[in-house]
Amino acid sequence: MPNSGPAAYADAGARPGGTADGRIDTASDAGPAGGLRFPPAFGWGAATSAYQIEGAAKEDGRGESVWDTFSRTPGRTRNGDTGDVAADHYHRYAEDLDLMRDLGLRSYRFSISWPRIQADGTGPANQRGLDFYRRLVDGLLERDIAPMVTLFHWDLPQALQDTGGWESRDVANRFADYADLVFRALGDRVPVWLTINEPKTVVQNGYLTGHHAPGRQDPDAAYLVAHHLQLAHGLAVRALRAGGGTGRIGPAFNLHPCYPADETPEAARAARLYDGYENRLYLDPVFTGAYPQDVLADLGPDSRMVRAVRDGDLEVIAAPVDLLAVQYYTPIYVTGDGGTVRRWPTSQADWQQIHPDGMYDILTRVTREYGPVPLTVTENGLPTPDALGDDGTVDDVARIAFLRDHLSAAHRAVTAGVPLESFHVWSLLDNFEWNEGYDQRWGLVYVDYPTQRRIPKSSAHWYRRVIADNGL
Template identity: 45%
Template sequence: MAGNILKAHARTPVAPKPEFLWGVSTSSFQIEGAAHIEGRGDSIWDAYCRIQGRVKGGDTGDQACDHYHRYTEDVALMRDLGVNAYRFSISWPRVLPRGRGVSNEPGLAFYDRLIDALLAADIEPWICLYHWDLPQALDDLGGWQNRDIAGWFADYATLVARRYGDRVKRFATFNEPCVFTLFGYGLGWNAPGIADKAALHKAIHHVNLSHGAAVDVLRASVPDASLGAIHNRQPCFPRSASPEDANAAQRFAEYWNDAFPYPQQFGCYPSALADAIEPYQRPGDMAQIARSVDWFGLNHYSPHYIKADSNLIGATFGAPPDDVPRTSIGWPIVPGAFRDTLLDIHHRFGLPIYVLENGTAAEDKLDIAGGIQDAGRIAYLQAYTDAMQEAISAGADVRGYFVWSLLDNFEWASGYSQRFGLVYVDFDTQRRIPKASARWYSDLIAAPRESPISSATANSVNAIAAKG
């Protein structure tokens, strides 16, 4: 489908770098803006943002960080940080406005320019094919509930692989499939806003089928491709000692932690999902899903404290215990859970691990000198990178760490109310201002620490919530 619409782009191939990677991550819908120019089609998030009351403050991704026009400035920020890798996503509706069929040359050319700018700055590009912005035209045909989407996704992956595979070798199929399926099709909290048990289980299975199809395409199209998927994996603790909460935590963990890594690695669904997904399976599906990958992508922020609920999976988020410190948006701060998660992945899946999201939101404000002294974020990042070092010292094969995020950006249903960036963005003027945490991260990259977490660092974690 894609071959006859591609232009030749002869570039020097770039092999994956063997050293530990220090990077930053973003996603297309959250930073690019330029939503209605140069042929880009609507995504489900464009449509969702237009529904009153769905996104805090009525915010949209129409402008976001205007990265589409300011990418050279943002690459320069990455170069100044000293990162050697950048994980970003392709906007499916920007390169295929209707999700399939005729491609959009201006959209494809944007990523050519971005990739070439990254390579010129000696930053390795990591492409994620899907970070939640499904073309609305495909959602109109059923989206992830339609089994045909595995073929549509494979065609999209073919287009991306043939266009950029001469310069990009690192590809992820999906970012956090547990989140966009559970929140989008099971609980109705994110686009497309559906809360239906059948929709959820069809979406889970069809995303897994699409992963396997994309791995096949990428292997066939990109010599020396290094492939994986990015999973949000976090311990799920019962909110109370009740049997109901204990059962809910176990059930939630199977949806959150295992619904995608287990079929993709072991060719089977966890027990809580197997019977529910069985009606949508066909012979050969599990073999198609369980394709060999090269690494495990991990997004981790905090553990979950789960309680029983009347929703369709019988479980939801509860408040952390009172003695657990929290970020300014209420997420628990437990570096030890990060260490334990890395070790669990190492032993359970046996793949090299790349941490592709870790970070924290804070209530960042300009000080009198025009800077941002985000001491809480620094304390969080120091504690979590120390915990990562502990896991590495205990044998975990961790090969890279990427902060979420380079820039303050559009944070889905929270709009622009949460700032995760190392770089402050004034959304009115689009001015970028590196925060104190950016300087801290640059220093860390320049002289990585060797020692495990210290008691002083552990104590500093308790101040994160207060400092924001």
């Protein structure tokens, strides 16, 4: 793992928003220093997920999730770390709400733990679980922060995994039942719902590489899982509409622009197919009611996914949505033989190439190819090797440079006509970073895990100014 941020951001302290010694200039001014204003009422936010921050893994009726099982299995996570305590948000949510208020957040995107609502993924709701999220939502509204709720951010109840997990079509139906319980409990308070977070990551990391729960390496199962995740999304959309919910709803996709690594026809063809697996496999059925034919042909007619698609499934998946959540982290450069190469510096996460223009490319591409659906960026950020200084501060200049450049790219997309409504930094807090445990810090706010003390980093102070100025 790299021990420093990318060289391209080494001079961040001397750029707008910082001082020559790297400190953040918090003096007020008449407007954005760079003159890039975002639309009025733009939704400046930050994001988290339940398993990564909540802790309280065995409290108040919460059941086991696949991530409890995975992280407690020796050798699965760095240092054997688990989310049992994480950032202890379950007990410290009021303090975290005040942090959000002090940052000036207008939107907070978080997820609900399915096993906290239904310990085994079925049956009536656990009232103590619902009450926690009701307190959280009410606290947000009291602070004039709009809740944006993700129904599934990878923490499938272990009891459902034991019956087949996402390989089982029935789990999609169980998800719709769970979604309906949450809609009925919180629907009058939540303006925006997101259904499934990054189904592609579940497919690729959970079932191809095995780096994430449930830790499988089975390509045929992987794409069957992709279909059932998409079906679950559509069933949840229908559940909201059927229950008379007034909130807006859509999926959350991590989209990676796929570029040919060179100018050969072979690279162009390979990049197109790679894009099918990375992006169109998820976008096409939601917005066009069909899976991409090149991907289906590549999978072959005997694929478990191809054989699993039933009459009416694509109509369910294509149930009209109100918005699309886009998560952008990295581009992909594809060679003629279908491999990949790196073109840009990487962050501490070695899979992440830092290329802000990819943000512009993916946002404009979605609008160009799928129409003017309202967009929200629900994750964008990077890990940096943050440490407390002798003065008790955390000076993460590389994160500031990264966010400034990606926000500039997002602003160019808005200027080009992209209907972008909001932007959420990943993440509000340092947290449990899945198989990487606690080694990677992605937060605007430093968490000192032994004491659970929260320390806003330089990036948090910088972001507060961006929000106050509504621009860069």
